[in-house]
Amino acid sequence: xxxxxxxxxxxxxxxxxxxxxxxxxxxxxxxxxxxxxxxxxxxxxxxxxxxxxxxxxxxxxxxxxxxxxxxxxxxxxxxxxxxxxxxxxxxxxxxxxxxxxxxxxxxxxxxxxxxxxxxxxxxxxxxxxxxxxxxxxxxxxxxxxxxxxxxxxxxxxxxxxxxxxxxxxxxxxxxxxxxxxxxxxxxxxxxxxxxxxxxxxxxxxxxxxxxxxxxxxxxxxxxxxxxxxxxxxxxxxxxxxxxxxxxxxxxxxxxxxxxxxxxxxxxxxxxxxxxxxxxxxxxxxxxxxxxxxxxxxxxxxxxxxxxxxxxxxxxxxxxxxxxxxxxxxxxxxxxxxx
Ligand SMILES: Cc1cc2nc3c(=O)[nH]c(=O)nc-3n(C[C@H](O)[C@H](O)[C@H](O)COP(=O)(O)OP(=O)(O)OC[C@H]3O[C@@H](n4cnc5c(N)ncnc54)[C@H](O)[C@@H]3O)c2cc1C
Ligand code: SF4
Numbered sequence: 001x002x003x004x005x006x007x008x009x010x011x012x013x014x015x016x017x018x019x020x021x022x023x024x025x026x027x028x029x030x031x032x033x034x035x036x037x038x039x040x041x042x043x044x045x046x047x048x049x050x051x052x053x054x055x056x057x058x059x060x061x062x063x064x065x066x067x068x069x070x071x072x073x074x075x076x077x078x079x080x081x082x083x084x085x086x087x088x089x090x091x092x093x094x095x096x097x098x099x100x101x102x103x104x105x106x107x108x109x110x111x112x113x114x115x116x117x118x119x120x121x122x123x124x125x126x127x128x129x130x131x132x133x134x135x136x137x138x139x140x141x142x143x144x145x146x147x148x149x150x151x152x153x154x155x156x157x158x159x160x161x162x163x164x165x166x167x168x169x170x171x172x173x174x175x176x177x178x179x180x181x182x183x184x185x186x187x188x189x190x191x192x193x194x195x196x197x198x199x200x201x202x203x204x205x206x207x208x209x210x211x212x213x214x215x216x217x218x219x220x221x222x223x224x225x226x227x228x229x230x231x232x233x234x235x236x237x238x239x240x241x242x243x244x245x246x247x248x249x250x251x252x253x254x255x256x257x258x259x260x261x262x263x264x265x266x267x268x269x270x271x272x273x274x275x276x277x278x279x280x281x282x283x284x285x286x287x288x289x290x291x292x293x294x295x296x297x298x299x300x301x302x303x304x305x306x307x308x309x310x311x312x313x314x315x316x317x318x319x320x321x322x323x324x325x326x327x328x329x330x331x332x333x334x335x336x337x338x
Contacts, residue, residue: 002043002130007050011057015179015210018053022206023181025051031208033077033116036108041121045131046143061115061210068092068217076115076209081106083114083165093172093214095222095241099164102226105233115209118166118176118189122159122197122263123235124301126150142198150301158299159197160260166193167241167259168224169212170267177211178203184210193264200263219245220253223323225316227260229303236260237303238296240316244275244324251275256288256317261296261309268292271317280325289318 009032012018022029030049032038033056041047055061061077064086072088083089084101103109103117126149127134127142139145141157148154166189174189189212194202203209222243228234239259245252254275256268271292278284296313298306322328 004039004042005045005048007042007052009052009054011054013057015058015061015208016181018055018058018208019179019181019206021051021053022208025053027205029053029205031055031119033113034079034108034111035116036104036112037116037120044129044134046121046127055115055208064089066214071216072214074114074212074214076118076212077113078115080109080112080114080117080165084109092217093220093222095168095224095243096165096172096214099168099224099226099239099241102224102236103164104235108233114165114212117163118169118192118212119201119209120163122157122200123162124150124157124159124197125303126301127159150299157197157263158301159200159263160298160302161193161200161262161264162235162260162302163265164224164226164236164239164259167239167257167265168222168243169214170265171241171243171255171257172220172222173215173243173255175213175215176209177213178207179210180204180207186213190265190267195262195264197263221245221324223320225320225323227304227309227312227316234303238298238309238312238316239265240313240320241265242317242320242324244272249279251278251280256292256320258292258296258313260302261298261313266295268295268317270294275321280321280327282322282327285318285321285325285327288321289314292317 029051032052061075063075066072080100084097090097140149177186225240226236227238241257244254254272256272258266271288293314298309300306
């Protein structure tokens with residue numbers, strides 16, 4: 001049985017105190033939200049903090065406020081269940097409700113938070129293993145080793161961004177408010193991510209994700225499709241988030257963001273631009289899906305063969321666009337099982 005190592009648990013009552021504690025304890029400390037990813041990672045010694053700063057006692061970090069007309073404010077400690085079942089989210093930002101409702105299992109969605117999902121660690125077959133397993137193969141540079149076992153000549157880690165909600169929030173134009181000991185800043189969620197499997201977040205260690213801000217729904221439609229092996233629960237090995245706004249039957253704005261194809265969510269900008277000014281005909285959809293598969297460059301370090309995952313990008317983007325065009329035949333349900 002894998003056991004948690006000893007640690008000190010701190011329970012600040014305010015975000016400012018939490019940020020102060022993170023600075024005080026430096027590299028020894030980590031934030032814990034629902035703990036559904038962090039505690040298993042600690043058991044496998046992928047994370048070795050001696051201090052955990054728990055956000056559970058900070059009431060201002062929980063709940064959904066605002067309206068579709070003004071935009072929504074989502075507290076990072078809101079559970080995935082609450083996000084997926086929130087009436088305004090489900091009606092006006094359906095892609096987000098779908099993604100939150102497809103994360104792991106019901107039990108983990110009751111504990112797991114949207115903030116933890118946005119900040120969740122990147123994944124790799126050579127890393128998401130017990131300490132003994134990793135030791136037996138000599139470790140890798142993401143933890144305890146010095147080479148990449150997927151791409152041994154590579155100077156960087158290619159672990160995969162595996163959050164379900166991150167690509168949807170990106171496609172919806174969400175912003176995040178980060179609070180640190182020296183003040184706060186609000187940035188587009190796209191600016192939160194870095195293309196590096198180890199340092200995958202562009203925030204300082206002592207910054208807390210304090211709010212997720214969604215712009216007014218303003219006619220935007222959204223959809224999220226997920227490829228995973230087990231329909232009951234599994235991390236995505238491909239996530240496709242599409243958000244677009246029509247005027248009449250013509251697309252006026254569009255964003256396509258791919259999850260689980262790189263160390264960060266990957267925006268398929270050219271494909272989305274090609275939709276603007278067009279009607280979503282089968283030909284336009286097929287062309288956009290072809291182009292969207294371009295930025296998907298999965299490596300052989302998660303479930304399913306990487307060339308299959310790349311091929312499925314085209315299939316899933318087309319399926320998502322068909323759904324938004326009302327052309328979908330219903331095949332594949334939300335998770336679009338292969
Ligand atoms: C069996 C299993 C299946 C899973 N399946 C999926 C899946 O299908 N899709 C998916 O996306 N995830 C999946 N997960 C991962 C995890 O359950 C979810 O990502 C969950 O949303 C994490 O939220 P949490 O509140 O538990 O985060 P925690 O585990 O508490 O934290 C996760 C990370 O985020 C950081 N963090 C949390 N909140 C903040 C904050 N406010 N500010 C700064 N940093 C913060 C923590 O320091 C930690 O690094 C799975 C996990 C397990 C164990
Ligand atoms: S991509 Fe390479 S360095 Fe990163 S976790 Fe996998 S094997 Fe390790």
